[in-house]
Amino acid sequence: xxxxxxxxxxxxxxxxxxxxxxxxxxxxxxxxxxxxxxxxxxxxxxxxxxxxxxxxxxxxxxxxxxxxxxxxxxxxxxxxxxxxxxxxxxxxxxxxxxxxxxxxxxxxxxxxxxxxxxxxxxxxxxxxxxxxxxxxxxxxxxxxxxxxxxxxxxxxxxxxxxxxxxxxxxxxxxxxxxxxxxxxxxxxxxxxxxxxxxxxxxxxxxxxxxxxxxxxxxxxxxxxxxxxxxxxxxx
Numbered sequence: 671x672x673x674x675x676x677x678x679x680x681x682x683x684x685x686x687x688x689x690x691x692x693x694x695x696x697x698x699x700x701x702x703x704x705x706x707x708x709x710x711x712x713x714x715x716x717x718x719x720x721x722x723x724x725x726x727x728x729x730x731x732x733x734x735x736x737x738x739x740x741x742x743x744x745x746x747x748x749x750x751x752x753x754x755x756x757x758x759x760x761x762x763x764x765x766x767x768x769x770x771x772x773x774x775x776x777x778x779x780x781x782x783x784x785x786x787x788x789x790x791x792x793x794x795x796x797x798x799x800x801x802x803x804x805x806x807x808x809x810x811x812x813x814x815x816x817x818x819x820x821x822x823x824x825x826x827x828x829x830x831x832x833x834x835x836x837x838x839x840x841x842x843x844x845x846x847x848x849x850x851x852x853x854x855x856x857x858x859x860x861x862x863x864x865x866x867x868x869x870x871x872x873x874x875x876x877x878x879x880x881x882x883x884x885x886x887x888x889x890x891x892x893x894x895x896x897x898x899x900x901x902x903x904x905x
Contacts, residue, residue, distance in 0.1 A: 681724060681726055681727060681741055682723065682724050682726075682727075682742065682747070682751070683748065683751040684720045684722075684723035684724035684751065685724040685730075685741070687716075687751075687785075688720035688724060688727055690785050691713055691716055692717060694713065694778040694781050694782050702772055702775075703770060703771070703772065705770040706771050706772045708765075708766070709766045709779065710775065712765065712766070713778065713782070716758060723751075724741060725737070725741065726740065726815060726819075729820060729821075730819060734821075734827070737831075737834075738829075738830040738833035738837070739834070740812075740834065740837050740838075740840070741841075742844075743841065743845060743848060744847075745847070745848075745851070748796055752790065752793045755786050755789050755790050755793075756790060759783065759787065759790065762779065762786070763783070766779060797851050797852045797855055798852075799852075800852075800857075800859045800863070801845055801848055801849060801852075802845070802859075803859050803863050803866075803867065804859075804862075804863045804867065807867065807870070808841065808842070808845045809870045809871050809874070810870055812838060812841065812874075813874050813888060813889060816834060816835075816889060816892065817889070821896075822893075822896035822899075822900065824900070825902055828893075828896065828897050828900065831893060831896070832893075835889070873888075874887070874888065874889070875887065876888075877890065878890055
């Protein structure tokens with residue numbers, strides 16, 4: 671899933687963790703020892719847990735749950751994830767004797783421990799990045815996600831699309847809060863980046879219902895196309 675790895679800095683820690691676990695899970699074999707089977711089951715449980723915390727990652731996986739929700743980008747959520755990482759690491763080291771695992775499971779154990787330790791250590795640097803920049807950012811991700819990932823195969827899913835549209839201000843309130851927290855630390859992108867980000871924002875706001883150009887905006891065009899394809903009653 672290389673297209674997802676580019677979005678780790680945009681999606682929540684939950685999505686990044688779930689993707690990591692998916693890559694680490696060793697194949698199951700009938701000859702695996704009870705310890706290995708228990709460890710594989712634990713990885714599966716943790717994968718489901720972290721996926722469950724990420725509405726957007728669910729959509730990338732084709733799971734039709736929480737289709738009306740966005741990621742929680744708040745500082746409180748980041749702190750909660752941090753404590754969950756610490757709990758994961760404690761469980762991993764306390765429950766499983768790496769010497770009793772199969773070679774593949776031993777590798778998964780070491781890698782998961784390493785990745786979790788990295789996330790715990792990196793927590794204090796969580797405000798040392800640029801959530802919007804000239805290459806990518808939430809100013810691009812929101813529209814791209816709705817157009818490319820949010821499927822509409824029913825009226826319920828169309829209503830979820832509308833709910834996500836309605837939820838965009840709250841998403842950007844959290845993005846702005848994060849930018850302001852970085853600003854307080856002196857972590858700001860170079861000035862030349864600003865014009866590119868503003869351009870991206872304005873591009874999303876071109877067309878109806880934002881202006882009178884007579885052309886639909888990209889989001890309205892996308893929504894109309896998906897709803898028209900449903901062939902349902904106009905009401």
